[in-house]
Amino acid sequence: MSHQLRKHIEEVVALNDEEYAFVLSHFSKKAYRKHDFLIRRGEPVKYCYFVISGLLKLIYDDADGKQHIASFAMENWWESDFAAYFAQSKAQLSLQCIEDTHVLGISLENYNKLAADFSKMEHFFLKKSNAGHIASQKRILSFLTSSAKERYEQLLKEHPSLFQRLPKTLLASYLGVSRETLSRLSS
Amino acid sequence: MSHQLRKHIEEVVALNDEEYAFVLSHFSKKAYRKHDFLIRRGEPVKYCYFVISGLLKLIYDDADGKQHIASFAMENWWESDFAAYFAQSKAQLSLQCIEDTHVLGISLENYNKLAADFSKMEHFFLKKSNAGHIASQKRILSFLTSSAKERYEQLLKEHPSLFQRLPKTLLASYLGVSRETLSRLSS
DNA sequence: TTTAGTGTGTGACAAACATCACAGTTATGA
DNA sequence: TCATAACTGTGATGTTTGTCACACACTAAA
Numbered sequence A, B: 001m002s003h004q005l006r007k008h009i010e011e012v013v014a015l016n017d018e019e020y021a022f023v024l025s026h027f028s029k030k031a032y033r034k035h036d037f038l039i040r041r042g043e044p045v046k047y048c049y050f051v052i053s054g055l056l057k058l059i060y061d062d063a064d065g066k067q068h069i070a071s072f073a074m075e076n077w078w079e080s081d082f083a084a085y086f087a088q089s090k091a092q093l094s095l096q097c098i099e100d101t102h103v104l105g106i107s108l109e110n111y112n113k114l115a116a117d118f119s120k121m122e123h124f125f126l127k128k129s130n131a132g133h134i135a136s137q138k139r140i141l142s143f144l145t146s147s148a149k150e151r152y153e154q155l156l157k158e159h160p161s162l163f164q165r166l167p168k169t170l171l172a173s174y175l176g177v178s179r180e181t182l183s184r185l186s187s
Numbered sequence C: 001t002t003t004a005g006t007g008t009g010t011g012a013c014a015a016a017c018a019t020c021a022c023a024g025t026t027a028t029g030a
Numbered sequence D: 001t002c003a004t005a006a007c008t009g010t011g012a013t014g015t016t017t018g019t020c021a022c023a024c025a026c027t028a029a030a
Helices: A001-010 A017-024 A082-087 A110-119 A119-145 A147-159 A160-165 A168-175 A177-187 B005-011 B017-024 B082-087 B108-117 B119-145 B149-156 B158-166 B168-175 B181-187
Strands: A027-030 A037-039 A048-054 A056-063 A067-073 A094-097 A101-109 B027-033 B037-039 B048-052 B056-061 B067-073 B092-095 B103-109
Touching: A001 A017, A001 A048, A048 A082, A056 B119, A067 A168, A067 B119, A082 B119, A101 A177, A110 A119, A110 B119, A119 A147, A119 B056, A119 B067, A119 B082, A119 B108, A119 B119, A147 A160, A147 A168, A147 A177, A168 A177, A177 B092, B005 B017, B005 B048, B048 B082, B067 B168, B103 B108, B108 B119, B119 B149, B149 B158, B149 B168, B149 B181
Parallel strands: none
Antiparallel strands: A027 A101, A037 A094, A048 A101, A056 A067, A056 A094, B027 B103, B037 B092, B048 B103, B056 B067, B056 B092
């Protein structure tokens, strides 16, 4: 259950029972149902979330009312509207459940405390942040260098499970093409 | 001169003279001329660079021989092929001078040492990494939500200096459109 | 069962963008 | 200074993708 966070952290730094209990005390556990919002555009962003189970979408609603998928978050992913979280400003993005979801949330105050009081965790956060940065750059490169069709095939190859778990509309929105175009790509 | 790094770090954490000298001892100073490569595709990535002066482009060469700009790096920016740097693998990207450039380079070994031995710097690196991650996500959103014209206007608004400093071919490549399309957008 | 909502494929057309070709200009180095 | 390369704009044309429209499941709730 919450072993999961421990296991996840221990991929980077080892923890004993006491240390893990200390870490865990900075998080609060929450459960949400399909369609619930964890973060809503325009509201303050209180938490950064570690996903224990379920599936989330991080979305941006544009001026025309269209919805764009900034990213998905599944088991063992960290997600938030990071810009608003770190700046303690209002959310520009929304975070919503695609499936029933369990998460551990950490407030910015606790994030900063934990990093300051326990250098192993500061180290862990740095590793995670660097990895996230690298993943984002990879996605940017895919927009620069690949056609919609190539991005589709790459996603199919790297995350085939998403194609069963998600409606095509959301995949299209993640890839940056219309639903109709995606449908034509798969044939 | 190398005050610049100190000033840059002190935007996040305060340093005394001794601490700064310690930090600086982990870097090596280098000068490059226009067209020189700091990182070449296929070769190991020894350093992460802090740009003191000049201008760099981080580029990806695709299979068709076309060049795509992953990012630019100007004064006070940190740049590398981070994926290859942290994994100590071969570069997939190249880093090349657009203008004569002075940098401070830090090896991964020194980066890790510095972070481990001096928690102020681990804190600094975490802040920088988070900021970089946020900037990347913003760029991803611009690809998802904006047309070429809108991306062009946004870049013009946020970094007008680049339009004097750079040939349009490179700007087009950064925005993900052809040179010709960019030219037609500006009219 | 009916009804409304959601998800999916496909045709017809329009808009955005890439590509190829060419010309004119400005840098740059021998 | 001259020769060459790099940079920029613009027309003609074709490809890719978006938009609108419609049809047909499939699901969930009354």
